[in-house]
Amino acid sequence: MLSVTFATVAGFALTACGNNDGDAGSGPGAEGGHAEPNAFPVTIDHKFGSTTIEQAPSRIAAVGIGDADVLLALGLTPVLVPVWKGSTDDGIGVWADSSLHGAEPTPLANATTEFDLETIAAAAPDLIIAVNNAIDEELYQQLSGIAPTVLHAADHTDWVLPWQEVTTRIGAAVGLPAQATSEVRRVQDLITSARAENPQFDGKSAALVIRWSDGKLRVFSPEAARAQLLTQLGFMAPPALKDRFAGKLNYELSAENYDLLECDYLLFDNYEKARAEMEAQPSFTNLAVVESGRLISLDPIVSDAVSMPNPLTIPFVLEDFVAKLNQAIAAR
Structure with missing residues (x-):
């Protein structure tokens, strides 16, 4: 639960600041020396107004999923990282360990x-x-009572954020706008190169699905975070699904309409967890894409990484996707 009030949090923050002398800060930027010239003060507009940061931060808390990866890609180690329910319990994915x-x-x-x-x-x-x-706005006010807080842009939707904008937004907030732009360019160049090196992907159809706890499958929109990389590699949505997303992140599938998944390649999020249930359903195992060996199983770590595209996860996922897709192509 959000267990403390705004006033309590503000008071606790002041006490905590007084009790952390000598604690490690944000890695190379612990003394604020990481900032680029003229980076501060900076004002970041967001969905609940704007936040002005007067000087280079030395103790950065990451609360957004994947935000810590962006900081690490910029050479800054946050003092706090968010934990998701997945392959790790400390908030640091294996793709980020070396950073x-x-x-x-x-x-x-x-x-x-x-x-x-x-x-x-x-x-x-x-x-x-x-x-x-x-x-939400109440939580934003509580967080702001602890320290200046940066959120996503007003014209963006929760959980549907362009990773490029997230990266440059965080970069500006920590005083590294040029480095953040360079990171975006580096990763985009990797994707462009991977597409150019794999022309066999162009024009093919592919889908990424997940089995929810309710037993139903959800296939992700080409614009959703989990499927963006497939789109950028040249893949299209399955023909029967391309008009069904209607602005939604995913489309729900029950066993009666699994046939909508027919495509050239089917990537399954965390497949081993769902394998027994899926292999017990003829409507799934009889799909041509499954019978022909074009079902691609994503392990738990890759499944986590693909859900939060950023400068550290994208290269990690890209290598896995390209290898597995080409293995499936070679097997045919």
Whole structure:
């Protein structure tokens, strides 16, 4: 639960700041020396107004999912990182291990639901990055009582954020706008190169699906975070599904309409977890894409990474996708 009031949090934050002398800060930027010239002060507009950051932060708390990866890609280790329900319990994916420097960040449990504000306050941040999260106005005011807080843009929707804009937004907030732009360019160049090196992907259809706890499948829109990389590699949505998303992130499928999934390649999020149930359904196993060996199983780590595209996860997922897709093509 969000277990402390705004006033309590503000008071706790002041106490925590006084009790953290000598604690590790944000890696190479612990003394604020990481900032580019003339980067501060900076004002970041967001969905609940704007936040002005007067000087380079030294203790950055990441609350948005994947926001910590952006900080790590920029050479900054946050003092707090969000934890999701997946392949790790400390908020640092394997794709980010080599970018972590200094003290281990404090994990923030239940980051996508009802996280504890007191944990954030205890980390004594001087900047809170909560871009990729569903923060309402009341929660924003509570977070702002702890430290200046940066959210996503007003014209963007929770959980549907362009990773490029997330990266440059966070980069501006921490005083590294040019480096953030360079990171975006580097990753986009990787994707462009992968597409150019794999012309066999162009014009083919592919879908990424997940089995929800209710037993139904959900196939992701080509614009959804999980499927964006397939789109950028040249794949199209399955023909029977291309007009069914209607602006939604995903489309729900029951066993009666699994045939809508027929495509050239079917990628299944965390497939081993769902394998027994799926293999017990003839409507799934009889799909041509499954029978012909064009079902691609994503392991739990890749499944986590694909859900939060950013400068660290995209290269990691890209390597896995390209290898597995080409294995499926070779097998045919």
